[in-house]
Amino acid sequence: MADVTFDFTNLIEVEGGLEQRDISETRPRLEEAAKRLLGDSPGFMRLPKTSEYAEASAALAEEIRASGATDFIHIGIGGSALGPMAVHKALRHPYYNLISERPGPRMHFAENVDPTTLSAILDVSEPGGTWVNVVTKSGSTAETMANFLVVRGRLAEALGDFGYQERTIATTDPEEGFLKQIADREDLKVLPVPKDVGGRFSVLTPVGLLPAAVSGLDVDAMLAGARQCVEEVEERGAEHPAIVGAAMHYLMDTARGRNVRVMMAYSDALERLAAWFVQLWAESLGKDGKGSTPHGAVGTTDQHSQVQLYMEGPHDKVVEIIEVENHGRDLEIPKAYSDLEGVGYLGGHSIAELLNVECDATREALTEAGRPNSTIKLGEINEENLGYVFQALEIQTAISGSLYGVDAFDQPGVEAGKEITYKRMGR
Numbered sequence: 001m002a003d004v005t006f007d008f009t010n011l012i013e014v015e016g017g018l019e020q021r022d023i024s025e026t027r028p029r030l031e032e033a034a035k036r037l038l039g040d041s042p043g044f045m046r047l048p049k050t051s052e053y054a055e056a057s058a059a060l061a062e063e064i065r066a067s068g069a070t071d072f073i074h075i076g077i078g079g080s081a082l083g084p085m086a087v088h089k090a091l092r093h094p095y096y097n098l099i100s101e102r103p104g105p106r107m108h109f110a111e112n113v114d115p116t117t118l119s120a121i122l123d124v125s126e127p128g129g130t131w132v133n134v135v136t137k138s139g140s141t142a143e144t145m146a147n148f149l150v151v152r153g154r155l156a157e158a159l160g161d162f163g164y165q166e167r168t169i170a171t172t173d174p175e176e177g178f179l180k181q182i183a184d185r186e187d188l189k190v191l192p193v194p195k196d197v198g199g200r201f202s203v204l205t206p207v208g209l210l211p212a213a214v215s216g217l218d219v220d221a222m223l224a225g226a227r228q229c230v231e232e233v234e235e236r237g238a239e240h241p242a243i244v245g246a247a248m249h250y251l252m253d254t255a256r257g258r259n260v261r262v263m264m265a266y267s268d269a270l271e272r273l274a275a276w277f278v279q280l281w282a283e284s285l286g287k288d289g290k291g292s293t294p295h296g297a298v299g300t301t302d303q304h305s306q307v308q309l310y311m312e313g314p315h316d317k318v319v320e321i322i323e324v325e326n327h328g329r330d331l332e333i334p335k336a337y338s339d340l341e342g343v344g345y346l347g348g349h350s351i352a353e354l355l356n357v358e359c360d361a362t363r364e365a366l367t368e369a370g371r372p373n374s375t376i377k378l379g380e381i382n383e384e385n386l387g388y389v390f391q392a393l394e395i396q397t398a399i400s401g402s403l404y405g406v407d408a409f410d411q412p413g414v415e416a417g418k419e420i421t422y423k424r425m426g427r
């Protein structure tokens, strides 16, 4: 069972927070939105109950691992990269590529088109043992295809013109697009990105499942956590915290002018989860002059960087703390310097204890200062809990789209820049 809880108390009880009246007024629209979501069952809602993508991803991952792969290069951007990167950062060793007891090949994510990053990936990977996963739903994203062409060229140089084919996977629309054409022409392995699932909602498709399985993660457990969330939502409808949260954040923005939503994760491992969420919220809701601005932060690090602003800056923020009860590993802080009161008190406590005390202290200080905050608490960081959180935040975003009256599943605002790029690059 996934162990994830939501606490919105400090959005209501804090000075200037939401009132019961605000929530009651939104209630009918929230219920309507929940009913529509469950009735329409958009693609991302069906994924947790679909086993075919997990099975296909696990089988291919097994083949990759069995081949003695040394490196796995995941090429993709935006929704085709942020989910997989969030999973990897959350659940694998922070120095995964360096440790000897690694369960799979070294993992590399080529997201941006940055010559330094891409060169570095090529510097450290061994062409003879490299597998490449090109991930683009549209099949023509300039950044992804450019990175692919470079990596492909490097592998072809080392392995012969078509030597790279055997170890190249196209994760893309199963029927159309330029990448699909290349895959057909060169007989590449293909994993589907379902037509009815957009990039930023695709972490539980092969987009996120293949890299997770390649690095030895339990993709079934990830789906099980997401499934639990969907089943709870089916049972509780608008009462479910994932959906209640949509109303809370919508109201904080539209009724209280708090139009910055800070996701502050008290765990380094969840830093990329916040980055994934930032894209999900921004690209889904920032339309027609509406939407609130998401921002990612890490505790305790950003206590020494941004909390001053959260505490005393403009009253435009809601801080959503992600708390982890059990960090899996811990280190006792040795007793020393007991005669120095500014240092000695630390001895006998632990690193995890200090992290969680500071998390609680930040929450308390924000509340006392009249700064609205909410908490998502994970029992621990594991596949099931992560799957649950992905699904809950996707549901919350889709419901928020209904409340704002925007289509959460399109992104017309990014097309203009793409068109200019195409023109300048001679497409």
Ligand code: PA5
Pocket (backbone or CB within 6 Å): 077, 078, 079, 080, 135, 136, 137, 138, 139, 140, 141, 144, 198, 199, 200, 201, 283, 411
């Ligand atoms: O969420 C989205 O739809 C976008 O962020 C896309 O994932 C991103 O633009 C990459 O698109 P594609 O997968 O087609 O390369």
